[in-house]
Amino acid sequence: MVSDLPEVLIIGTGLIGTSLGLALVRAGADPVLTDQSVTAMTLARDLGAGRLGPRPGHEGEGSEPAPDLVVVAAPPDVTPSLVADAIARFPAATVTDVASVKGAIRDDLERLGVPLQRYVGSHPMAGRERSGAVAGRADLFEGRAWVVCADEATEPRSVRLVERVAAAVGSVVVPLSPTEHDEAVAAVSHVPQVAASLVAARLEHLSEDAVGLSGPGVRDVTRIAASDPGLWTQILAGNAGAVSAVLHELRDDLDALITALGELGTGVDADAPGARAVLARVIADGNAGHARVPGKHGAAPTAYTVVSVVVGDRPGELGRLLADMGEAGVNLEEIRLDHGLGLPFGIAEVSVLPGAAGHLRESLTEGGWQLHD
Numbered sequence: 001m002v003s004d005l006p007e008v009l010i011i012g013t014g015l016i017g018t019s020l021g022l023a024l025v026r027a028g029a030d031p032v033l034t035d036q037s038v039t040a041m042t043l044a045r046d047l048g049a050g051r052l053g054p055r056p057g058h059e060g061e062g063s064e065p066a067p068d069l070v071v072v073a074a075p076p077d078v079t080p081s082l083v084a085d086a087i088a089r090f091p092a093a094t095v096t097d098v099a100s101v102k103g104a105i106r107d108d109l110e111r112l113g114v115p116l117q118r119y120v121g122s123h124p125m126a127g128r129e130r131s132g133a134v135a136g137r138a139d140l141f142e143g144r145a146w147v148v149c150a151d152e153a154t155e156p157r158s159v160r161l162v163e164r165v166a167a168a169v170g171s172v173v174v175p176l177s178p179t180e181h182d183e184a185v186a187a188v189s190h191v192p193q194v195a196a197s198l199v200a201a202r203l204e205h206l207s208e209d210a211v212g213l214s215g216p217g218v219r220d221v222t223r224i225a226a227s228d229p230g231l232w233t234q235i236l237a238g239n240a241g242a243v244s245a246v247l248h249e250l251r252d253d254l255d256a257l258i259t260a261l262g263e264l265g266t267g268v269d270a271d272a273p274g275a276r277a278v279l280a281r282v283i284a285d286g287n288a289g290h291a292r293v294p295g296k297h298g299a300a301p302t303a304y305t306v307v308s309v310v311v312g313d314r315p316g317e318l319g320r321l322l323a324d325m326g327e328a329g330v331n332l333e334e335i336r337l338d339h340g341l342g343l344p345f346g347i348a349e350v351s352v353l354p355g356a357a358g359h360l361r362e363s364l365t366e367g368g369w370q371l372h373d
Helices: 015-026 038-046 079-089 103-111 156-168 178-201 216-226 229-238 240-263 275-290 317-327 354-366
Strands: 008-011 032-034 069-072 094-097 119-124 145-149 172-175 305-312 334-339 345-352
Touching: 008 015, 008 079, 015 038, 015 156, 032 038, 069 079, 069 156, 079 094, 079 103, 094 156, 103 119, 103 178, 119 156, 119 178, 145 156, 145 178, 156 172, 178 216, 178 229, 178 240, 216 334, 229 240, 240 275, 305 317, 305 354, 317 345, 317 354, 345 354
Parallel strands: 008 032, 008 069, 069 094, 094 119, 145 172
Antiparallel strands: 119 145, 305 345, 334 345
């Protein structure tokens, strides 16, 4: 084990717990894994996320770990009890949790009378649509924010320990209060999940022909709609106040939009003073909000140029395209692949810096690639 990394016990071996174990192992640590499910914890062990500790409730059956840091990586509804147990069980350890709500968990711990000096609420802003240990990735936290919530009662040593582990797995530490955290994630994570789910639900009863018209737009908007309903019920319930506040604002905007569309419902020539301005303002405000989303590696947003390339639906074609881009000396910033309906090819939309787009188009054309304008 690398000397400057603490002894870490991870309670919960789903996506986040397993990914944290994998990332710590890659950083040179030797984390201990435990979970109520023997299958989950042994699978995480077999995937290389650490070594096994005793299952909760079975501590007398094996050697007791002596962690510097306990990370509770469990669903929000069981997190408070697991944190309380860890604080009592390991009197020298710092305890953190990685649940996506912070205020409700801290309130529950206070109601339980748990001493909070060694507790640090935290939340890595990382995840996937897939769940479980098998979805774990060692690079899940790289370049992602890791929110650390502390107050005047929290021991500085405990805060530094959580920050050190977050940095070791590639995250950028962001200090926030529990209230600031919950209000922020309501806007940037929880309401987007609700919006994606509501839009995707509109597709359920469409005809096959109608759903077949789906393109990149609907795929982008509904990508996160495949998330776990049980987990998200807990998350939304735990952050109900902050989510509700954002949804009320969203509802006001939707009401104005619905009213404007109703006034225009008689046709494109309808005389509806102000209605078209409402439509334009909705799109323009969206442009302004989108422009604030951080760009690559958390830097300021950058405007890229998209070069669209026809890629045959054959093994190795996408790899050949990326290799040819490398030969041309052009760095790939982003990529999106869209398959045509019933067609044996797709369109690879590669985003590059504007100054490189002309050279890339020339190089790909000379290499026999068909560009899609």
